[in-house]
Amino acid sequence: MKKTWTWIGLILGLLFLGALLTILVLSLKPAPKPPADDVLSDSVLKALPQDPKLAQKEMLRVEKALAKLKPAGQYIVIDTHANKFYLRTEDSVLYKATCSTGSGGELVDSLTGRRWIFNTPRGVFKVHSKLTDPWWRKPDWAFLEEGEEIPKDPGERYDPEMLGQFALGFGEGYFIHGTIYERLLGINVTHGCVRLGSDDLKYIFDRVKIGTPVYVF
């Protein structure tokens, strides 16, 4: 009798351990393979010349090359992660505002299969245009999103209020503009453009020239 209970205890113990191990294994997803740590291969980094004069010349060359990449004056930074807008120089932030950037949402036209992903493009751009009282030419997705028919008359596409008082184009059809939904600033609700509150937009519009670099990350 005693032996039977020992066996039952052992089996129950093993079952318990098995269950515990299963939970552990299931809760731990296999760790993804870490990316290779070889961004800079040996061939990329050159050795400094032994000759002091040549070494100095080479140092100056790389320093100059790096400095050339950096913006010389003020530039715009758009932080899509925290929905923040900065006007800054290399050393200091001149102006900071809350903005709204792309939602990352997706829209598919069930009839044609056309697909849009509403992201704010990341990278380095430049202010291409400065518009006062801009009118929005609604693209096809704006009608599809509302469940409306795409108009045949181009005149029906224009909306004089949606973009606010000013707009700064930074290429590929993307703008920094105003909004009638200021309560949503700080949330990623746009279709890719960058929305600012009207006071912030006026401040920026008055101080930014065409050609000002725009860094989006």
Add this chain to the structure above:
Amino acid sequence: MRPLRPSQSRASRYALTVLLLAALLFAGCKQKPADVQSERTTRSSLAQRAADVAAYQMIQAELVLANMGKPYLVLDFPGGELELKLKGAVVWEYPLEIASDDSDEVRKFARRFLGEEGKPVRVVAEKYLFAAQGKNPDTLLAIVSGALNIDPGLLQRDVPSRFQIRWQNNLILDVSTDVVAKPKSKLKNTLIEVGQVLQRPFGEARISMKMQPEAAITFWRAVEVGVPTLVRPPP
């Protein structure tokens, strides 16, 4: 002139030898500081050369990263800044104030980061969020996502309470904020912590810092796995 006697000539020879020795000794003594000087010069020029080589490597490395056109992280210990850069321009920065105030720990981290080859760049291997809270109330996001027909998960932003950025070679940057938040998974957090304790005897370098919640949102999200990281070691 009277010829010298043999005893006199011997004496003069001794005197000459002594004089010669004295002269040699004098000359030797005179030369010694010059040797020291030249040795010092050699040593300082070697140190200068090593510093120049390190600076050259650093600039070259940053030039490569800047030309990639994607964001990269800079841990600038001498400048006391944590920076995110894009094409060489600073797009985000935060004071790099290490919580423990232990300069040895910082040196150990930098040394381990550079490794034996002295390469100043590694990529982020892993990141882990221990605890966070949503930036926007779920009720607001439900309304907005309904109106825009977007998944509310895309609209939400985590405000981290604590997270870690890790690089290969057991290098850990532990960041915490004042935000009080529920752990994402108590079990996983414990397993991660236990795993790190078990790994510690095999070598680890960890630095911890505090961050403002708003900055932590950007830092947590922007520093993705694979982001290149450049370290400027402390002097």
